[in-house]
Amino acid sequence: xxxxxxxxxxxxxxxxxxxxxxxxxxxxxxxxxxxxxxxxxxxxxxxxxxxxxxxxxxxxxxxxxxxxxxxxxxxxxxxxxxxxxxxxxxxxxxxxxxxxxxxxxxxxxxxxxxxxxxxxxxxxxxxxxxxxxxxxxxxxxxxxxxxxxxxxxxxxxxxxxxxxxxxxxx
Amino acid sequence: xxxxxxxxxxxxxxxxxxxxxxxxxxxxxxxxxxxxxxxxxxxxxxxxxxxxxxxxxxxxxxxxxxxxxxxxxxxxxxxxxxxxxxxxxxxxxxxxxxxxxxxxxxxxxxxxxxxxxxxxxxxxxxxxxxxxxxxxxxxxxxxxxxxxxxxxxxxxxxxxxxxxxxxxxxxxxxxxxxxxxxxxxxxxxxxxxxxxxxxxxxxxxxxxxxxxxxxxxxxxxxxxxxxxxxxxxxxxxxxxxxxxxxxxxxxxxxxxxxxxxxxxxxxxxxxxxxxxxxxxxxxxxxxxxxxxxxxxxxxxxxxxxxxxxxxxxxxxxxxxxxxxxxxxxxxxxxxxxxxxxxxxxxxxxxxxxxxxxxxxxxxxxxxxxxxxxxxxxxxxxxxxxxxxxxxxxxxxxxxxxxxxxxxxxxxxxxxxxxxxxxxxxxxxxxxxxxxxxxxxxxxxxxxxxxxxxxxxxxxxxxxxxxxxxxxxxxxxxxxxxxxxxxxxxxxxxxxxxxxxxxxxxxxxxxxxxxxxxxxxxxxxxxxxxxxxxxxxxxxxxxxxxxxxxxxxxxxxxxxxxxxxxxxxxxxxxxxxxxxxxxxxxxxxxxxxxxxxxxxxxxxxxxxxxxxxxxxxxxxxxxxxxxxxxxxxxxxxxxxxxxxxxxxxxxxxxxxxxxxxxxxxxxxxxxxxxxxxxxxxxxxxxxxxxxxxxxxxxxxxxxxxxxxxxxxxxxxxxxxxxxxxxxxxxxxxxxxxxxxxxxxxxxxxxxxxxxxxxxxxxxxxxxxxxxxxxxxxxxxxxxxxxxxxxxxxxxx
Numbered sequence: 001x002x003x004x005x006x007x008x009x010x011x012x013x014x015x016x017x018x019x020x021x022x023x024x025x026x027x028x029x030x031x032x033x034x035x036x037x038x039x040x041x042x043x044x045x046x047x048x049x050x051x052x053x054x055x056x057x058x059x060x061x062x063x064x065x066x067x068x069x070x071x072x073x074x075x076x077x078x079x080x081x082x083x084x085x086x087x088x089x090x091x092x093x094x095x096x097x098x099x100x101x102x103x104x105x106x107x108x109x110x111x112x113x114x115x116x117x118x119x120x121x122x123x124x125x126x127x128x129x130x131x132x133x134x135x136x137x138x139x140x141x142x143x144x145x146x147x148x149x150x151x152x153x154x155x156x157x158x159x160x161x162x163x164x165x166x167x168x169x170x
Numbered sequence: 171x172x173x174x175x176x177x178x179x180x181x182x183x184x185x186x187x188x189x190x191x192x193x194x195x196x197x198x199x200x201x202x203x204x205x206x207x208x209x210x211x212x213x214x215x216x217x218x219x220x221x222x223x224x225x226x227x228x229x230x231x232x233x234x235x236x237x238x239x240x241x242x243x244x245x246x247x248x249x250x251x252x253x254x255x256x257x258x259x260x261x262x263x264x265x266x267x268x269x270x271x272x273x274x275x276x277x278x279x280x281x282x283x284x285x286x287x288x289x290x291x292x293x294x295x296x297x298x299x300x301x302x303x304x305x306x307x308x309x310x311x312x313x314x315x316x317x318x319x320x321x322x323x324x325x326x327x328x329x330x331x332x333x334x335x336x337x338x339x340x341x342x343x344x345x346x347x348x349x350x351x352x353x354x355x356x357x358x359x360x361x362x363x364x365x366x367x368x369x370x371x372x373x374x375x376x377x378x379x380x381x382x383x384x385x386x387x388x389x390x391x392x393x394x395x396x397x398x399x400x401x402x403x404x405x406x407x408x409x410x411x412x413x414x415x416x417x418x419x420x421x422x423x424x425x426x427x428x429x430x431x432x433x434x435x436x437x438x439x440x441x442x443x444x445x446x447x448x449x450x451x452x453x454x455x456x457x458x459x460x461x462x463x464x465x466x467x468x469x470x471x472x473x474x475x476x477x478x479x480x481x482x483x484x485x486x487x488x489x490x491x492x493x494x495x496x497x498x499x500x501x502x503x504x505x506x507x508x509x510x511x512x513x514x515x516x517x518x519x520x521x522x523x524x525x526x527x528x529x530x531x532x533x534x535x536x537x538x539x540x541x542x543x544x545x546x547x548x549x550x551x552x553x554x555x556x557x558x559x560x561x562x563x564x565x566x567x568x569x570x571x572x573x574x575x576x577x578x579x580x581x582x583x584x585x586x587x588x589x590x591x592x593x594x595x596x597x598x599x600x601x602x603x604x605x606x607x608x609x610x611x612x613x614x615x616x617x618x619x620x621x622x623x624x625x626x627x628x629x630x631x632x633x634x635x636x637x638x639x640x641x642x643x644x645x646x647x648x649x650x651x652x653x654x655x656x657x658x659x660x661x662x663x664x665x666x667x668x669x670x671x672x673x674x675x676x677x678x679x680x681x682x683x684x685x686x687x688x689x690x691x692x693x694x695x696x697x698x699x700x701x702x703x704x705x706x707x708x709x710x711x712x713x714x715x716x717x718x719x720x721x722x723x724x725x726x727x728x729x730x731x732x733x734x735x736x737x738x739x740x741x742x743x744x745x746x747x748x749x750x751x752x753x754x755x756x757x758x759x760x761x762x763x764x765x766x767x768x769x770x771x772x773x774x775x776x777x778x779x780x781x782x783x784x785x786x787x788x789x790x791x792x793x794x795x796x797x798x799x800x801x802x803x804x805x806x807x808x809x810x811x812x813x814x815x816x817x818x819x820x821x822x823x824x825x826x827x828x829x830x831x832x833x834x835x836x837x838x839x840x841x842x843x844x845x846x847x848x849x850x851x852x853x854x855x856x857x858x859x860x861x862x863x864x865x866x867x868x869x870x871x872x873x874x875x876x877x878x879x880x881x882x883x884x885x886x887x888x889x890x891x892x893x894x895x896x897x898x899x900x901x902x903x904x905x906x907x908x909x910x911x912x913x914x915x916x917x918x919x920x921x922x923x924x925x926x927x928x929x930x931x932x933x934x935x936x937x938x939x940x941x942x943x944x945x946x947x948x949x950x951x952x953x954x955x956x957x958x959x960x961x962x963x964x965x
Contacts, residue, residue, distance in 0.1 A: 013581070036521055043278075044821060046198070046199075050201070052192070052195070052198075052199035055196070055198070055199075055369075055370070055422070056198065056371070056452070057369050057370070057371070057455070058286065058455040058872065058873055059454060059455060060455070060872060061871035061876070062455075062872060062874055062876030063369060063455075065369055072806055075668055092192075093192040094192050097191050099190075101190070101191065105190045105191065108186070109182065109186045109190050110182065110605070110661075111399045112182050112183040112186050112838060112839065112842065113186070113190075113658065113844070114186065114189045114190065115423075115657030115842065115846060116192050116368070116369065116370070116420075116421065116422050116423040116424075116656055116657030117186075117188070117189030117190075117420060117422070117657070118196065118368075118369040118370045118420075118422025118423060119369050120189045120192075120194075121192050124190065142881075143881040143882050144881075144882065146879040146880075146881045147881050147882045148880070149881075150369065150873065150878060150880065151365075151369065152366075152367050152368060152369055152423050152425070152846075152850065152878065153423060153657045153846045153851075154842060154845070154846045155842075155845040155846040155847075155848060155849035155879075155884055155888075156849070156879075156880075156884055156905075157842070157845050157884065158842050158845075158879040158890065159881070
């Protein structure tokens with residue numbers, strides 16, 4: 001037990017800080033790891049498990065650069081505690097192309113979609129989820145699906161085109 | 171050679187697969203091992219205050235804390251153009267969020283906890299947030315020692331005031347020009363601060379090994395300049411360029427924000443305090459907003475006189491730039507914009523004053539379009555208003571005054587070759603500027619607007635760059651350079667340039683990310699100058715490699731070197747059609763002669779170049795003389811937009827932009843860059859909006875409250891146009907365009923909004939709120955400006 005100050009409040013409350021062992025499937029592999037109850041999934045993936053494709057962009061779920069799939073659904077890994085994924089399945093960009101690139105990744109390369117590339121790992125996960133649920137989306141559906149993934153470089157056009165092109169191959 | 175194999179072709183980006191697979195590593199993706207330490211910064215809660223005392227004793231007791239440092243540990247100044255900033259605040263703080271101390275700990279949680287326990291006692295001082303207030307007699311002075319600060323010779327600081335730099339441009343006689351005018355329009359425009367919003371926040375890791383050598387990994391546009399400035403600042407600790415190394419992996423966006431030295435110097439300094447440990451400083455998103463160099467606010471007082479026939483006779487402009495408390499880079503933004511503030515027009519009588527003013531808002535500096543994105547809003551809004559007053563088409567008015575090759579610039583030097591008129595015409599044609607369109611929805615109105623732009627790279631006159639080129643056994647090539655791939659596609663274009671000369675496909679060329687130990691010098695990846703200058707260096711390296719290849723073949727086969735040429739990765743000979751020798755057969759291993767000896771050498775080459783015709787020696791009172799800008803890239807932008815008359819909401823139906831790139835080296839990359847920059851421009855024009863409270867604290871340092879565009883916010887249609895009037899000294903005739911694409915958007919939108927609903931908005935952003943309120947109250951002009959705190963409380 002440890003006394004932890006709450007930001008800016010000057011008051012204290014008691015938080016259990018005992019470490020907990022969690023087991024979950026990460027990109028198809030069972031992983032077991034010890035975490036603190038307030039460890040954020042994004043930081044655990046990046047610093048303890050060597051998974052660096054999901055990125056820190058804002059830490060509050062605004063930008064989408066940390067997007068991963070939790071049991072197939074896209075989530076912001078900066079808003080999830082690592083202990084919450086105990087027993088679940090996490091897929092990151094690294095998990096998509098273990099054998100070969102997906103048609104979606106091929107399409108992004110063909111369109112030279114990304115510029116600085118920092119949003120790519122999150123954007124690709126959101127687009128992957130979209131095409132799994134809705135293999136032939138309209139342009140509006142594509143825009144809606146990636147509207148939580150911010151990109152400052154591209155103006156999105158080359159990304160939208162690549163997703164629509166890839167959808168023809170599903 | 172008239173027909174190119176790789177130049178001008180829409181080659182796929184060579185870095186794309188790295189980025190699409192997650193192979194691309196950014197600084198935070200590098201594993202620094204178990205000895206890595208994390209730093210948390212203690213920041214000023216005051217916009218202006220004296221530091222009375224700092225007590226670190228409680229913070230030092232937190233388990234996991236290795237060291238706590240304060241300004242006293244690093245009493246060193248740094249700066250690119252003017253040394254006006256310390257690594258940590260010394261005796262006073264000058265903006266909310268300024269770094270005062272740092273905690274270095276074994277894990278981020280301990281660092282964060284301890285940082286809250288550092289006790290800093292402040293004595294608040296009166297603060298000033300408005301550049302007008304800051305230049306008034308009796309205003310609080312931010313830098314009492316300004317007069318003694320070291321600076322480049324083309325800065326003119328006014329010691330004892332808040333004027334960090336005052337650039338004056340005088341050409342002809344403005345009074346005479348206004349006397350000759352048939353019509354004069356005078357008005358004031360305001361452009362607020364904006365944030366770059368790179369998706370990757372600033373990050374740097376410093377490491378001093380036990381031999382005393384400092385390595386810095388940084389998300390940077392300028393590894394060599396940063397190394398130099400850090401070496402200068404840390405010289406008292408024994409550092410020189412020789413024992414500092416900066417490594418830059420992929421960078422998640424720059425837009426100018428990662429150009430100068432920002433927080434990298436903090437990581438470097440902290441590393442010196444904990445030898446043997448790498449120290450990571452990663453900016454949170456809120457710190458990214460308030461403690462990097464955001465875009466400066468500018469207030470423009472503009473007066474332009476014209477004859478009835480449309481000729482501009484006089485141009486008078488005073489720009490008050492709110493540069494924040496440190497202008498080491500920002501004053502050069504002011505400088506550059508003043509020299510070119512007329513816009514791309516040939517005007518006989520010019521008077522420009524640009525005042526770079528210290529304020530207690532966060533430090534500001536370079537952002538895409540460097541000075542021009544800020545000031546072209548006023549100039550290009552004004553030009554359309556004058557055209558309308560004269561009953562002329564905004565297109566014709568711009569064409570009458572448009573600058574041509576050889577015309578004298580405001581500072582006397584001649585204008586370079588350019589396709590301005592063609593750009594204006596192509597954009598105006600693309601949006602059918604002169605045809606009025608009606609919305610199908612009676613609640614909405616459609617408007618059209620254009621703006622013409624120019625921009626020159628703002629650089630010191632002795633800018634230099636270089637490249638190394640080497641072959642491998644398979645005939646593939648590595649190019650080593652220190653230009654930074656920040657998303658603009660530079661590496662693909664550099665590969666295309668080398669590919670064209672060596673006749674090797676671009677996919678067989680790797681371009682290596684900067685490491686100052688191994689890659690040769692590049693000043694900075696800024697100012698849209700790299701295609702032009704670094705492109706020339708890469709071209710020189712490729713030509714040298716080709717020369718060496720021909721020399722080896724000559725020594726082995728005795729063909730005249732003049733008869734040899736490269737095609738499809740082979741050396742061929744014009745006088746012997748049967749001869750062909752694949753490069754991979756000999757570029758490393760040489761060519762065996764009949765006696766078993768070899769002719770050859772591992773083919774390596776280098777190319778470097780300095781701008782040798784620029785000069786910043788100008789008369790400080792007039793800016794006449796000298797040749798401060800190497801050349802201008804010109805262009806034009808136009809929009810068709812729809813305004814909802816009830817809500818004020820603007821939707822862009824069509825956006826056309828034409829830029830004279832000299833030669834489109836890769837039209838696909840250019841197209842994508844144009845679209846991206848245009849969307850960035852739309853956001854600044856319509857909704858990005860920074861708000862501060864009355865104590866100078868930024869209220870919206872996050873993407874919830876500072877909105878940047880999503881995929882749902884883009885125009886219905888883009889029309890990218892590239893004009894090609896070759897740049898005589900550009901590689902294959904090319905010149906840069908990366909920043910330019912953002913510049914015309916804001917004024918084109920302002921012009922189109924007025925065209926649609928008759929409301930002239932003179933203060934960016936042109937929000938739905940401003941338009942709707944103006945329509946509601948029947949106002950024709952809006953100069954409301956929300957950013958500067960209206961109310962001032964005693965602090």
